[in-house]
Amino acid sequence: MNKTIIVSNRLPLQVSIKNNSLKIIPSVGGLATGMKSVHAEGNGIWIGWSGIPEEELDSALSKEVAQEIQKEKCVSVPLSIKDIEEYYEGFSNKALWPLFHYFMEYTEFKEQEWEAYKRVNQKFAEVILENIEDGDTVWVHDYQLLLLPQLIKDKKPNTTIGFFLHIPFPSYEIFRTFPWRKEILTGMIGADLLGFHTYDYERHFLSSVKRILRLEVNFNQISYQDRLIMVDSFPMGIDYDKFYNAALEHSSTPQENREFYQRLQEHTSEDKKLILSIDRMDYTKGIPNRIKAFEYFLDKFPEYKEKARLVMLAVPSRSNVPQYQKLKRETDELVGRINGKFATVSWTPIWYFYRALSFDDLIDLYISSDVALITPIRDGMNLVAKEYVATRTKSDGVLILSEMAGASKEMNEALLINPNSFEDFADNLKRALCMPLDEQQKRMKFLQKRLKRYNVEKWAKEFLASLETTKQLKGAIIAK
Numbered sequence: 507m508n509k510t511i512i513v514s515n516r517l518p519l520q521v522s523i524k525n526n527s528l529k530i531i532p533s534v535g536g537l538a539t540g541m542k543s544v545h546a547e548g549n550g551i552w553i554g555w556s557g558i559p560e561e562e563l564d565s566a567l568s569k570e571v572a573q574e575i576q577k578e579k580c581v582s583v584p585l586s587i588k589d590i591e592e593y594y595e596g597f598s599n600k601a602l603w604p605l606f607h608y609f610m611e612y613t614e615f616k617e618q619e620w621e622a623y624k625r626v627n628q629k630f631a632e633v634i635l636e637n638i639e640d641g642d643t644v645w646v647h648d649y650q651l652l653l654l655p656q657l658i659k660d661k662k663p664n665t666t667i668g669f670f671l672h673i674p675f676p677s678y679e680i681f682r683t684f685p686w687r688k689e690i691l692t693g694m695i696g697a698d699l700l701g702f703h704t705y706d707y708e709r710h711f712l713s714s715v716k717r718i719l720r721l722e723v724n725f726n727q728i729s730y731q732d733r734l735i736m737v738d739s740f741p742m743g744i745d746y747d748k749f750y751n752a753a754l755e756h757s758s759t760p761q762e763n764r765e766f767y768q769r770l771q772e773h774t775s776e777d778k779k780l781i782l783s784i785d786r787m788d789y790t791k792g793i794p795n796r797i798k799a800f801e802y803f804l805d806k807f808p809e810y811k812e813k814a815r816l817v818m819l820a821v822p823s824r825s826n827v828p829q830y831q832k833l834k835r836e837t838d839e840l841v842g843r844i845n846g847k848f849a850t851v852s853w854t855p856i857w858y859f860y861r862a863l864s865f866d867d868l869i870d871l872y873i874s875s876d877v878a879l880i881t882p883i884r885d886g887m888n889l890v891a892k893e894y895v896a897t898r899t900k901s902d903g904v905l906i907l908s909e910m911a912g913a914s915k916e917m918n919e920a921l922l923i924n925p926n927s928f929e930d931f932a933d934n935l936k937r938a939l940c941m942p943l944d945e946q947q948k949r950m951k952f953l954q955k956r957l958k959r960y961n962v963e964k965w966a967k968e969f970l971a972s973l974e975t976t977k978q979l980k981g982a983i984i985a986k
């Protein structure tokens with residue numbers, strides 16, 4: 507039976523070693539949390555990195571890791587400390603990530619890291635080639651593996667290859683500054699179908715292909731050598747029922763053994779509001795901006811002192827990269843300063859958690875919050891916004907969402923804001939806190955209906971169905 511091979515830099519599980527024994531935790535980030543449900547349903551395998559450098563594994567541990575990974579229908583690509591420094595922390599997260607998110611000033615272009623990027627994409631290709639059989643489909647994910655589609659196509663020209671980018675594709679004017687722009691585009695168009703979260707990212711990509719590679723582009727089709735390559739947008743959804751059902755269950759089970767939930771409940775009432783934000787600790791998420799805007803809000807509307815609290819959850823991410831370390835320091839300082847400025851004996855304006863939470867605690871936070879404040883400076887999609895909506899089983903609550911998140915394109919009923927405008931931010935936060943219940947429910951129901959219908963399963967099915975159509979198209983061209 508033919509299988510689908512999912513390939514991404516990070517596997518859905520992360521391995522680490524504590525006191526000489528293995529610790530395995532789920533990976534965070536939209537790619538892993540979203541694709542996990544797709545992988546669980548299918549008959550395929552998932553190829554990626556386990557999160558640990560190969561030097562840290564002796565042969566016994568290595569065997570144990572392989573077994574654990576195999577249980578989850580995964581195959582690992584071994585990466586060395588040097589690979590992680592140069593390919594992952596280096597080229598992927600100091601060149602591609604900032605550039606694709608329009609953070610030009612954070613971008614570093616280093617020849618040695620480019621060489622590592624090519625080397626590691628080649629390593630991934632080798633592991634795929636060891637695991638592929640005729641008729642299998644390969645589905646490559648995200649910016650760490652942009653060269654991989656062409657590497658597979660070169661070795662296995664008849665393999666059907668899909669590629670999905672989980673982050674924005676920047677406008678041509680930004681992308682053209684990239685020193686290896688031709689190589690990157692050529693790597694990507696090794697795929698038969700390329701998917702993006704939004705029509706804008708798709709359009710930017712096609713414009714770069716046309717102007718940099720000078721290829722013929724007809725609507726959303728690229729002609730390259732004897733191939734036709736399709737490009738389309740597929741806004742990624744979430745496992746809606748999983749979040750909805752968990753929220754329903756949490757709201758109806760006794761609270762005695764759920765300390766976190768109880769504590770949260772003690773701080774919500776008719777005139778005490780919880781405002782929630784959840785992100786990976788990443789400069790694209792606009793965390794310092796959000797804290798400063800919250801300060802502005804409290805100065806502008808002092809009647810909310812003692813009444814509104816921002817619960818800010820940030821999960822540690824890429825903490826070896828200097829820009830992320832700087833962000834962490836800045837966030838700690840800002841939270842300290844603002845809490846110092848406003849706190850009273852009975853109220854702290856910001857509760858700040860810097861750690862990953864369990865799924866159950868995450869659900870408790872979602873269901874306890876009156877407002878979700880999701881204000882990235884730039885974000886490919888943002889699944890947290892969708893998860894919040896799915897957990898509002900009574901259809902109450904208000905989502906404030908940045909226009910700069912891909913999710914805003916399909917979530918018009920949220921209060922959409924420009925995260926750089928403190929005025930916009932403060933006025934919309936006040937509006938959310940005062941919004942009558944019937945308006946909350948009207949907006950939320952529209953959002954829920956859409957997200958339930960276009961969930962992650964539907965997203966994956968549509969992508970794979972388009973890929974299948976592309977394959978047939980390819981067959982027809984060869985037959986001619």
Ligand code: ADP
Pocket residue numbers: 534535536537539540784785786819820821861862863864868887888889890891893
């Ligand atoms: P990104 O992919 O940039 O990290 P998304 O919002 O698309 O952003 O996805 C983040 C995912 O990580 C969501 O599924 C969310 O539930 C999960 N997540 C974020 N923060 C935490 C946390 N502190 N603990 C557990 N899971 C988290």
Ligand code: G6P
Pocket residue numbers: 516534535536537538648649672673823824
């Ligand atoms: C985003 C990216 C993913 C990445 C995730 C977590 O969602 O699109 O590719 O896996 O962040 O980042 P990390 O660097 O920890 O894998």
